[in-house]
Each structure stands twice: as C-alpha cells, then as structure tokens.
Amino acid sequence: GQQLNQSPQSMFIQEGEDVSMNCTSSSIFNTWLWYKQEPGEGPVLLIALYKAGELTSNGRLTAQFGITRKDSFLNISASIPSDVGIYFCAGQDSGGSNYKLTFGKGTLLTVNP
C-alpha cells in the first residue's frame, strides 16, 4: 500500500525557534493535509493543500504542496509552548475514492520554554 515518510520523527526546540517538517511519498496525491494531535485528543486539521505548488498559511503555520505532488512541508515560525503535540501529514490519492487518507507516522514536537 501507499506510505508516507514523515520526518523528523521528533524535535526538541527552544521557544521562539522556527520549525520545519516534511512528508514524502512514492505516489502522487491530490490533496495534502496537516493535522496536530495533543495528548488525549483527536487530530485537528491545520492546513489543507489542493494544488501542486500551493503555499498556504494559517497564522504562524505555513505549508506547501510540492510541485511533483509527492511531498509537502510544514513550517511553524516563532514556536510557543502550546505548539507541543504530534503533527501528522496525510495525503488523499489521485486514484482514490471515498477521500481515503494515508497518514504519516507523525512528528513529535517538544518546545522548551
């Protein structure tokens, strides 16, 4: 089946630093989504990307859909302690139905105040 390679697996940063994480795939995706999950909660949608090359921002978060449609990155600027959580990428494939999503394993972000 399809797989998403998400990196890094974990990050430990100081408050105020910028963060970058990415996902790559061997398959083309129609849509890339980025989610954040906090302990004891379900994933919350942060950003959705629909077109190759698209760059979208949501506050301090910026995500881009790769030109080849096989990768995406998420940047967080000026991190704060509440950014702590697991960030997941997810792709919806071009040949799929039911909007089935394939998820990466996640990036665990820890922010030291």
Added chain:
Amino acid sequence: ETGVTQTPRHLVMGMTNKKSLKCEQHLGHNAMYWYKQSAKKPLELMFVYNFKEQTENNSVPSRFSPECPNSSHLFLHLHTLQPEDSALYLCASSQGPRAFFGQGTRLTVV
C-alpha cells in the same frame, strides 16, 4: 469542538465482553470513518461509510462490526477482542478530502 463527538472517551473491556463505540457528527457530512491509532504506527483506516453505505473495509477482523444507521451516526460493535486491539479508536467525518476527527475512545482490552 470539531463537530464530531465520540463516546465513551475511555473503555476497559475483557476479552469475552461485547461493547459498542458511538460517534455522532453535527457537520452535515456524508462520509464517516473509523480509524485505529496504535503507538508508533500511522493511523489505520478501518471502515468508510458514504451515505450510510459501507464503501471500504480495510481487511478488518470480524470481531469489529460497524453500523451506520444514518449519515450522522456511526457505531463500532466490539466482541471477543484481543489485548492487541487496545488502541485509540478515532471517528471522522468529511464532505470532500478534509476529514474532521472526534476526540477518540481509548480502548483497553484486558
């Protein structure tokens, strides 16, 4: 509040028990999903329902039995589970590719 509500939040059950997980969405979406989240693994899609019809069963063992009586409600009936079935079970709904998740049910099988 994402508009998707799951109950219970936590469940401990024995291997011979029968229990059900419930999911309700208030977003008017047509599709609903069950995902399993285990430690160190990506979210695994279990079932997909579109307009109450099951359109995907991702090779899930028969001890998990989904039910979708209408587009707003989704159940997952559990019976004779194994300890390795302990995980966070997430419900989601969507109208298009953007899926919205509930808070999950933390299931422990003892």
